[in-house]
Amino acid sequence: MQPAENPQSDIPGMGSAPRRKHRQGLHRTQIACERCRARKNKCDGKNPSCGTCQRAGAECIITDRLTYQQLPRSHVDDMKAQVQALQEENDALKAQISFLQQQKQHDLGAAVEEAPKPQGKGAATVCGRELAADIGLLSLEGTSERKYVGESSGVYFGKIVGAILPGEAKSLPAAAQLTNPLRFGLGRRDVQKPVNVPREPPPRPILLPNTEMANRLQEAFFSHRWPSLPFLHRPTFLKKHFESVLRDGINADGASLFLTHMVFAIGAIDLRRKNGKLPITPLDYFKTATSFYLSVLFENGNLETIQGLLLLSTFAISEPHALNAWMVSGLAMRSAIELGLHRHVESGSLFQSEMRKRVFWAAYVLDRNISITLGRPLSIQDKDIDVELPLSLSDIDLLPEDNSPGHGRSGPLLPSDLSTFIHIIKLRQFGSRIQSVFYPTKTAGLDTKLVSSERDIFRAELENWIVSAPRYTLPTPAVFQSIEWFQIAYNHALLLLYRPSPACPETTTHSLRICSDASISLIILYLTLYSKNKFAYTWVSLHSLFVATVTMLYTLTRQEIRATTTKNVTESNINSSLSLLQNMADVWPEAAGRCHQVIERLGGLILALFDAHLSSEEPQDNANLLNINQEESFGEIIQNSLDWFGIRQQSCVVTPQPEISGLISGSQFDHHPQQFLQDNSLGVQYNMDEMMDLDGLLEFGFDMSLPLMTDAFDSNNLFANDSRPNQ
Structure with missing residues (x-):
């Protein structure tokens, strides 16, 4: 039976009529980028950047037609590359796990075959001892050790x-203990983990910020942090690490990815203080750097390794949920010693020589600051150091291809030179000497009067230090280059020098007055920095503020000190400290909050002395108590x-x-x-x-x-x- 003919088969465009072919030479129009659209230019739609944006050196941004979200033109390609890299990493880890499991089963089977079978009560006793040992080990792992x-x-x-x-x-x-905080490769075994707490999912790498945000982050780092710790050479960092990461993404070198993400993390802290919340938090950059690229950094074992450790230490001081700043700074210093950075080395390259000095002295500054704050031994003694201080050269004046001998710059001080850093080094050297003289471990046999007389020598050096502090005519956003910060460091050194110490336990009215003035000045200077939005929310600042406030309250227990002020002035100073602690609670919620409670209660007790009028009712014998031995x-x-x-x-x-x-x-x-x-x-x-x-x-x-x-x-x-x- 013949099939019925389709009545519409003869109609043009219907039935089996051939489909119209696309004309040769015509292509589907690519999405024009926002820059070309705004300038009404023809966009060639090339990846990863159109020709117009590439010639202008601008980032090529397109708008998605469905979500209307603006994305880099290379966004899809970058995501595909990241997915492919993660898939390869996942496959490699699966293969490694499978191999280890097979090896473990093989070793376990061999051990079972060779081990003699226990018999009778003796065997039960041995097994019981082994079990007890295991339980004891678990108990040790769950015990909180006490720290010095x-x-x-x-x-x-x-x-x-x-x-x-x-x-x-x-x-x-x-x-409340923090659950599942980040670890820095040195896992603690002395922590009792909470029960029934869901495990935090493993971190995933975050997307790199766009070029504009990336430049803002690195600019914030070098503007705010570099003057006090110039261990990164900015032109070298931008060319070798920053630009390669933005260009190659996750395919860039692991050390470059780590250094760049840590610069982003620290820069985000300063941007957050200036502009509030950011789309990506500093902790996100930190997690990506430490979770995915830290091992590559340690494999290198070179100057970049120490630079990475210094970035970690800097971040830990400012971020409460990061890592152990004391251990990381100590590791950085020991790594620097391992490379011989503490010794004078003749080098024909000015750039290499100066970078070695910068890295070592930055590790020195961090080690001194953290160790003295915690009252712990220093990683290296000053007598073991013979490397010179770095030259006061800006990064522009110090180039890798420059081999000429440097003499430091002359003329007015600039925020971009090393004058601030060199002055901070001298301060930390001064602090380490104070610690060794006034806070020794053994005080037996010390001549208290001789040690007390050395205060005058230290005081003269401290006065010379503050008088010679750098003064910048050009504005600078760095808190470490402000007059207030140098005054804070000066007053903090006075407290370290004059408060009761193991070598000088006796207090005189003169020393208490110095401590009183220095502590009040510290509080007011911190308040001034906060008013200028330059206050650094670090745990070192919190320590300094708390010590200053307690010292102020302690000195007011003496009638001679109370006679120099009034209750209203004292209450105002206490309230200033409380307001700063309240603001610091945004970064350190529990620490600053509990400090606030302590100061509030101690302040109330001291204010009661002004109401009690005890000075007129005290027996005359009390005056003699000031001079007893x-x-x-x-x-x-x-x-x-x-x-x-x-x-x-x-x-x-x-x-x-x-x-x-x-x-x-x-x-x-x-x-x-x-x-x-x-x-x-x-x-x-x-x-x-x-x-x-x-x-x-x-x-x-x-x-x-x-x-x-x-x-x-x-x-x-x-x-x-x-x-x-x-x-």
Whole structure:
């Protein structure tokens, strides 16, 4: 049977009629980029950049027709390359896991065949011992070890402050431990992991920022951080690392990817302070750098490795959830020593010689700053260093192809030279000498009068340092190049020099006045920086602010110091410190918050002295207490103070100051502390049951357990319980 003919087969364009072919020479129109569209230019649509944008050196941006989202023209190609690279990495990891599993099963089977079978009770005992050993090992892994903090951190002075304040021992609730914080290749085994906490998914690499944002981030880093730590040569970094990463993406060198992402991370911290929230957080850049490219950096073992460690240390000081700044800075210094950067080396290349100096002295500055703050031993002694200070050359004046001998620049100081960095090096050298003289581990046999006389020598050097501090005629955004920062460093050194120390435990009215003025100046200078939006929210700044405020309150326990001020002025200074701590809580929520509570309570106790009018009611014998010898001055502590601060076993015992002693020594305080405080007109009503123990105040979210003044009140002399996990 013949098939029926299609009645429409003869109609043109219907049925089996051939489809119209596309004319040769015509192509589908490519999406014009935004730059060509705005200029009404013809866009050739080439990848990764059209010809017009490529000639202009601009980024080629197109708008997606469906989502109307603006993306780089090479966005799809970059994503495909990233997916392919991740797929290859995933396949390699799967193959490695499979191989290790097979090898483990093979080794386990061989061990089972060779091992003798246990028999009877003896075998059960052996198995029980092995199980007990395993349980003991697990117990050790879940135990929080106690970390050493030294005297220059404020431990010694903290004992004195703790001894003169009344109250009942009631600790604040333990701070909530951070779960699953980042690790820096040095996994801690002493942390008890919380139960039933979902595991954080593994980090994934973030997309690189567009060219505009990338330039803003690197500009922020070199404008704000480079003047104080110029361990990166900007032209070299931009040409060798930055541009290659933007051009090649994840296919760039691993060291370049790490250095660039860490520069982005630190620059994002400064941009966040200036402009608020950013689309990608500093922690995102940090996670990408440490999770995917850190191993490549360590494989190199060269100058770039130390530069990467210095970037990590810089980031850790400013970011509460990053890593252990003390350990990383120590690793950077030891790596520098391994390469011999601490020794003078004759080199024909000015660039290579100067970069070695810059990297070493940057590691030196970070090591001194962190170690003295924590009161821990320095990574290297000054006597073991013979390398010269770097020349005060800007990066433009120091080029890789320049082999001529350098002499440093002359003329007016510029924000782009090394004058700030060199001055900071001298400050850290000064601080290390103070620590060795006034905060030694062993004080037996020390001549207190001789050590005290050395203060005058140190003071003269410190005055010369502040007088010769750089002054810049051109505006600079870096806080380290501001007059306020140099004044802060000067006053902080004064506190380190004049507050009670193991080598000089005695306090005089003269030294207390210096400490009082320096601490008040520190608070006001920090407030000035905050008003200019230049305040650095680092844990070193938080330590400095807290120490200054506690020192100010301590000096006000003396009638001679209180006579120089008024209650209103003191209350204003306390409120200034509290406002700064409140703002710092945005970055360090728990640490700054608990510091705020401590200062608020101690401030209330000190303000009560102005209302009590004890100066006119004190017995005349109290005046003689100021001049008694060291053994009598540091002999006995009131039991209430011991109970509150938990320092009954401390090696340093201090007698309360006369005014405080008169306030708390009566039986009325011993039996009815709350009623006593109400009768003595405290400015704020305090519940003594809520007075906190300062032990371990900052054992959370900080680098190790940043001791500040507070770890002095721990009952296990000089050791602070570190509850921060996974450092």
